[in-house]
Amino acid sequence: MVEQVAEFIANFNPWWMVAIAIALILLDWALLQTQAFMTLGLGTLILAIINALDFSPMVQLWSYPIAIFAS
Numbered sequence: 001m002v003e004q005v006a007e008f009i010a011n012f013n014p015w016w017m018v019a020i021a022i023a024l025i026l027l028d029w030a031l032l033q034t035q036a037f038m039t040l041g042l043g044t045l046i047l048a049i050i051n052a053l054d055f056s057p058m059v060q061l062w063s064y065p066i067a068i069f070a071s
Contacts, residue, residue, distance in 0.1 A: 006057035009064075017048035042071035 024041035046067040050060055
């Protein structure tokens with residue numbers, strides 16, 4: 001089960017992840033100004049880099065909470 005989730009996450013296109021991250025950052029910066037979406041956007045950028053560097057699916061899966069916490 002965990003392996004299937006990891007494979008699903010590893011198959012995300014990193015460019016879509018970058019687009020979503022930029023959209024979250026701009027939404028927070030322009031409209032909300034709460035820092036919540038900016039944190040998610042920065043975490044998503046970290047995850048897009050990890051995905052683009054083609055890390056193993058399990059590393060990508062476990063990097064989600066770490067990237068959100070680090071951002």
